[in-house]
Amino acid sequence: MSPSDQSKDFKTFFYTQTLDHFNYRPDSYATFQQRYVINFKHWGGSNSSAPIFVYLGAEGSLDEDLDVAGFLPDNAPRFKALLVYIEHRYYGKSVPFGSREEAMKNASTLGYFNSAQAIADYADVLLHIKKKYSAERSPSIVVGGSYGGMLAAWFRLKYPHIALGALASSAPILYFHDTAPQVGYYTIVTKDFKETSESCYETVRKSWDEIRKVASRPNGLSMLSKKFRTCKPLKKTSELEDFLDSLYTDVAQYDDPPTYPLSIVCGGIDGAPKGIDVLGKIFKGVVAYKGNRSCYDMDEYIRPTETNVGWRWQTCSEMVMPIGHGHKDTMFPPAPFDLNRFTKDCEGTFGVKPKPHWVTTYYGGRDLKLILHRFGSNIIFSNGLRDPYSTGGVLGNISDSVVAISTVNGSHCLDILPESKSDPQWLVMQRKAEIKIIEEWIAKYQNDLLEFKEETHA
Amino acid sequence: MSPSDQSKDFKTFFYTQTLDHFNYRPDSYATFQQRYVINFKHWGGSNSSAPIFVYLGAEGSLDEDLDVAGFLPDNAPRFKALLVYIEHRYYGKSVPFGSREEAMKNASTLGYFNSAQAIADYADVLLHIKKKYSAERSPSIVVGGSYGGMLAAWFRLKYPHIALGALASSAPILYFHDTAPQVGYYTIVTKDFKETSESCYETVRKSWDEIRKVASRPNGLSMLSKKFRTCKPLKKTSELEDFLDSLYTDVAQYDDPPTYPLSIVCGGIDGAPKGIDVLGKIFKGVVAYKGNRSCYDMDEYIRPTETNVGWRWQTCSEMVMPIGHGHKDTMFPPAPFDLNRFTKDCEGTFGVKPKPHWVTTYYGGRDLKLILHRFGSNIIFSNGLRDPYSTGGVLGNISDSVVAISTVNGSHCLDILPESKSDPQWLVMQRKAEIKIIEEWIAKYQNDLLEFKEETHA
Numbered sequence: 002m003s004p005s006d007q008s009k010d011f012k013t014f015f016y017t018q019t020l021d022h023f024n025y026r027p028d029s030y031a032t033f034q035q036r037y038v039i040n041f042k043h044w045g046g047s048n049s050s051a052p053i054f055v056y057l058g059a060e061g062s063l064d065e066d067l068d069v070a071g072f073l074p075d076n077a078p079r080f081k082a083l084l085v086y087i088e089h090r091y092y093g094k095s096v097p098f099g100s101r102e103e104a105m106k107n108a109s110t111l112g113y114f115n116s117a118q119a120i121a122d123y124a125d126v127l128l129h130i131k132k133k134y135s136a137e138r139s140p141s142i143v144v145g146g147s148y149g150g151m152l153a154a155w156f157r158l159k160y161p162h163i164a165l166g167a168l169a170s171s172a173p174i175l176y177f178h179d180t181a182p183q184v185g186y187y188t189i190v191t192k193d194f195k196e197t198s199e200s201c202y203e204t205v206r207k208s209w210d211e212i213r214k215v216a217s218r219p220n221g222l223s224m225l226s227k228k229f230r231t232c233k234p235l236k237k238t239s240e241l242e243d244f245l246d247s248l249y250t251d252v253a254q255y256d257d258p259p260t261y262p263l264s265i266v267c268g269g270i271d272g273a274p275k276g277i278d279v280l281g282k283i284f285k286g287v288v289a290y291k292g293n294r295s296c297y298d299m300d301e302y303i304r305p306t307e308t309n310v311g312w313r314w315q316t317c318s319e320m321v322m323p324i325g326h327g328h329k330d331t332m333f334p335p336a337p338f339d340l341n342r343f344t345k346d347c348e349g350t351f352g353v354k355p356k357p358h359w360v361t362t363y364y365g366g367r368d369l370k371l372i373l374h375r376f377g378s379n380i381i382f383s384n385g386l387r388d389p390y391s392t393g394g395v396l397g398n399i400s401d402s403v404v405a406i407s408t409v410n411g412s413h414c415l416d417i418l419p420e421s422k423s424d425p426q427w428l429v430m431q432r433k434a435e436i437k438i439i440e441e442w443i444a445k446y447q448n449d450l451l452e453f454k455e456e457t458h459a
Numbered sequence: 460m461s462p463s464d465q466s467k468d469f470k471t472f473f474y475t476q477t478l479d480h481f482n483y484r485p486d487s488y489a490t491f492q493q494r495y496v497i498n499f500k501h502w503g504g505s506n507s508s509a510p511i512f513v514y515l516g517a518e519g520s521l522d523e524d525l526d527v528a529g530f531l532p533d534n535a536p537r538f539k540a541l542l543v544y545i546e547h548r549y550y551g552k553s554v555p556f557g558s559r560e561e562a563m564k565n566a567s568t569l570g571y572f573n574s575a576q577a578i579a580d581y582a583d584v585l586l587h588i589k590k591k592y593s594a595e596r597s598p599s600i601v602v603g604g605s606y607g608g609m610l611a612a613w614f615r616l617k618y619p620h621i622a623l624g625a626l627a628s629s630a631p632i633l634y635f636h637d638t639a640p641q642v643g644y645y646t647i648v649t650k651d652f653k654e655t656s657e658s659c660y661e662t663v664r665k666s667w668d669e670i671r672k673v674a675s676r677p678n679g680l681s682m683l684s685k686k687f688r689t690c691k692p693l694k695k696t697s698e699l700e701d702f703l704d705s706l707y708t709d710v711a712q713y714d715d716p717p718t719y720p721l722s723i724v725c726g727g728i729d730g731a732p733k734g735i736d737v738l739g740k741i742f743k744g745v746v747a748y749k750g751n752r753s754c755y756d757m758d759e760y761i762r763p764t765e766t767n768v769g770w771r772w773q774t775c776s777e778m779v780m781p782i783g784h785g786h787k788d789t790m791f792p793p794a795p796f797d798l799n800r801f802t803k804d805c806e807g808t809f810g811v812k813p814k815p816h817w818v819t820t821y822y823g824g825r826d827l828k829l830i831l832h833r834f835g836s837n838i839i840f841s842n843g844l845r846d847p848y849s850t851g852g853v854l855g856n857i858s859d860s861v862v863a864i865s866t867v868n869g870s871h872c873l874d875i876l877p878e879s880k881s882d883p884q885w886l887v888m889q890r891k892a893e894i895k896i897i898e899e900w901i902a903k904y905q906n907d908l909l910e911f912k913e914e915t916h917a
Contacts, residue, residue: 023482023576024481025572025573026566026570026571027810108485112484112485113484117480117481121821124820353485359480362583367595368620445833449832
């Protein structure tokens with residue numbers, strides 16, 4: 002289904018949402034308009050067999066997700082599902098305090114911007130929808146990717162009475178408070194490069210020293226600016242280093258079929274004319290991927306987009322993922338995660354300290370697998386093992402109904418993107434496995450309902 | 460074990476607790492000193508077989524609970540358990556804002572006083588204790604009664620990674636948002652009276668009209684004041700009615716062996732001299748229970764104690780239990796729960812509205828049994844069926860490990876009180892059943908740990 006076909010089926014609503022679910026101060030009672038979108042087209046109606054598929058918005062405007070979350074419309078006809086998409090607070094059109102400017106002003110207005118409040122929002126909106134459409138008994142499956150995947154898993158853990166199950170795609174829920182190795186992310190980026198091309202990997206690995214060497218020369222920064230055709234003259238070496246770092250991690254994380262951008266970068270690097278130096282090769286990689294531009298904007302990855310600004314607050318308050326930047330075992334220069342420095346930086350920006358312990362306190366940490374084994378149920382953790390975030394993912398089955406579906410060649414959130422004729426077989430199989438599991442959850446739920454009805458009548 | 464024996468084993472600590480767990484506003488970072496008490500006497504040390512028994516404080520000072528929560532010391536030797544008692548925020552010595560006066564000032568300071576914050580406190584304190592004593596792998600069992608029992612069940616639901624199981628004694632977790640019949644509480648009080656003495660029940664049932672009749676006469680209030688030997692002259696009939704209502708519900712709720720106060724009241728009523736009128740009989744009941752006093756304080760049950768004041772806020776914000784006051788099927792005059800009036804009263808007192816939907820949104824409501832069946836595990840719901848709150852309790856087994864243990868003759872929270880030689884056999888059996896289940900949880904947990912260790916080493 003093409004995006005334009007689908008959009009005419011979207012109906013947009015706004016829910017009057019409570020600013021603070023966990024406080025009764027007078028200012029906690031303030032409300033804001035939270036956007037959600039419904040697609041009724043395939044819905045079988047309010048009965049226990051037609052489910053509600055709920056896409057949980059994450060760190061961006063819902064506009065960006067509606068056409069991207071293909072898993073929902075692709076499977077709606079088969080399940081006769083109602084499709085619901087809910088925007089995350091502080092993103093898109095779901096911003097409290099009257100305006101984005103006010104909402105993002107300082108920690109006093111940003112304080113309500115966190116995952117516990119966000120999943121409580123989702124609980125409220127879903128109960129509202131269920132009531133409005135007499136669908137109290139319709140099983141709901143929450144779906145999300147990356148941070149949204151964490152929200153989906155956490156929603157099932159905290160609100161099992163509202164969602165029957167969760168599809169948590171590429172959710173690094175173990176990447177908190179030292180549950181996963183800090184350098185894991187960059188280790189996988191490195192592995193992806195190595196697997197794609199050993200020589201490409203070698204070139205990148207060597208390039209960092211080269212950059213520093215050139216930079217240390219008289220006029221070194223200007224030479225680097227010229228070499229990498231930067232739109233503005235470099236002021237610091239780190240501007241170039243950070244740009245390249247982001248480019249490499251980006252193509253590794255999203256090394257999606259059918260184009261495989263990592264191969265394009267390495268194609269440029271490896272295909273450079275003979276005799277060209279290391280930095281010349283790197284630049285060829287940039288050009289191969291970005292196209293031949295008049296200049297390259299070193300700020301491309303750090304522009305103050307809604308997502309970048311919002312996510313910066315989230316990581317500076319609650320979502321502290323201690324991702325070590327590099328290590329001698331990676332192709333990146335060593336720069337371990339430094340909680341003290343991170344804390345100082347965040348405090349400098351927002352005036353409040355991150356709470357790196359809270360995620361594992363509230364949702365579980367080191368023992369999460371053990372908990373899910375005995376306690377959780379109905380969660381699919383899907384991961385692509387080429388996705389650097391898979392290092393913080395759940396990669397093995399935990400119980401009959403808390404299951405991991407990993408693909409060796411998969412990248413970030415691939416399974417919840419729209420189906421395409423060019424999809425490789427392993428991706429088709431992954432999605433089929435997910436659908437089968439969700440069907441089983443719904444069948445079991447219907448049995449439970451019957452049993453409970455019988456008990457009530459007995 | 461007598462209280463005085465035990466108290467020398469109590470060590471008191473204070474934990475620097477976060478005021479608001481779900482917000483990152485600068486004022487959310489304020490802290491307060493939260494009291495907890497540990498009894499190390501029987502602890503087997505930090506290994507997976509010696510558990511931690513955790514008493515979750517409720518609507519009162521921890522001082523009141525330490526000697527009353529007999530289940531913990533009574534079973535500590537058998538389990539080699541570490542005993543931990545944690546005080547609920549805003550009670551006892553665990554009061555934020557520097558003083559009780561400041562903390563209880565208005566909704567701005569009271570806003571942080573709710574169950575979600577309280578169980579997050581418990582999570583923080585428990586993780587702190589586990590770390591401090593290297594007991595990260597020690598299984599913890601949370602125990603609570605009444606509101607504390609709800610907290611125990613909810614803690615297991617929300618923080619399964621921190622507590623292995625919960626003993627929720629007399630927890631009316633279904634008494635929210637119309638999940639249970641509103642008049643249920645008073646129906647059971649009535650049943651208790653009827654079962655104790657049909658004639659006693661009849662006398663009480665008739666008495667309300669008599670009170671109104673006398674009150675409507677000239678000098679009626681003064682006659683009633685004299686008749687009931689009130690310490691101050693009655694200003695309103697309702698002062699007497701409310702006093703009697705509280706007395707009846709109190710003796711029904713706490714109709715504990717070996718004294719059975721309800722029988723004492725009914726003994727007074729039924730044993731009144733022949734020819735005495737209905738109100739004379741009622742007064743004999745009061746005297747039999749309270750003793751022959753020079754006067755009776757009509758404010759006895761509504762004094763602004765710490766518990767009464769705190770609980771009033773809790774019910775006026777979050778813990779909205781729609782307990783209908785009476786009905787034609789009870790021995791009480793009809794006075795159904797009126798949410799509009801209740802909301803108005805609360806708003807008048809605190810300036811903010813109750814949120815009667817929140818408890819069922821956050822913890823589950825109508826479908827709670829279905830959720831617990833598929834999702835929850837390791838919760839004992841214990842109830843005495845003569846306890847009026849049992850009307851909102853879980854009275855049937857939900858799964859293999861979410862079980863109900865009810866006693867036909869039990870009253871409120873009886874099973875967690877200290878053992879006594881005079882305990883009836885059914886109470887001894889109830890406690891034995893609870894202990895057996897907890898032993899099974901711990902054994903299962905040890906198996907799980909082994910399995911996971913093997914997996915890790917494989």
